[in-house]
């Protein structure tokens with residue numbers, strides 16, 4: 812998938828659905844209160860071809876590329892190739908409420924598919940200008956039972972930290 816095709820797919824994923832823009836009937840209260848991201852989703856084929864780091868739809872910063880290559884994370888797994896560019900766009904748009912990328916993202920995949928790097932890489936890259944990785948905290952749901960777990964990445968990002 813080339814870059815423009817990949818970004819088109821991401822934009823389609825994030826675009827509001829037609830019925831959100833022009834509701835034709837009154838919806839039940841439970842539906843209205845449901846989180847928006849549950850109605851916009853994308854299925855990633857775990858058996859899809861791996862993506863070389865240099866071919867990501869949104870490029871990584873040079874120190875991040877070097878750290879990932881040096882530690883054997885090239886190419887990326889399918890979930891990583893989909894989620895990393897999306898989260899990089901989300902990080903850029905974090906303060907722009909009008910952007911379709913200004914949103915939360917929930918990633919669900921079986922164990923071992925590479926979720927950790929999928930969310931850690933964009934977090935670290937977004938923090939890189941400040942070089943304050945010790946302050947880098949995110950809250951991924953580690954399981955449906957433990958959806959509020961807080962994960963402090965400062966102890967888990969040794970690979971990326973080496974090059975920063």
Ligand SMILES: Nc1ncnc2c1ncn2[C@@H]1O[C@H](COP(=O)(O)OP(=O)(O)OP(=O)(O)O)[C@@H](O)[C@H]1O
Nearest residue numbers: 883884885886887888921922923924925926927928
């Ligand atoms: N692009 C990659 N290339 C090679 N190895 C990778 C890559 N991404 C992750 N790995 C390795 O694959 C293994 C599984 O990755 P990881 O633990 O991130 O999966 P996960 O989906 O987060 O699993 P869990 O649900 O158990 O947390 C780890 O040993 C990790 O170092």
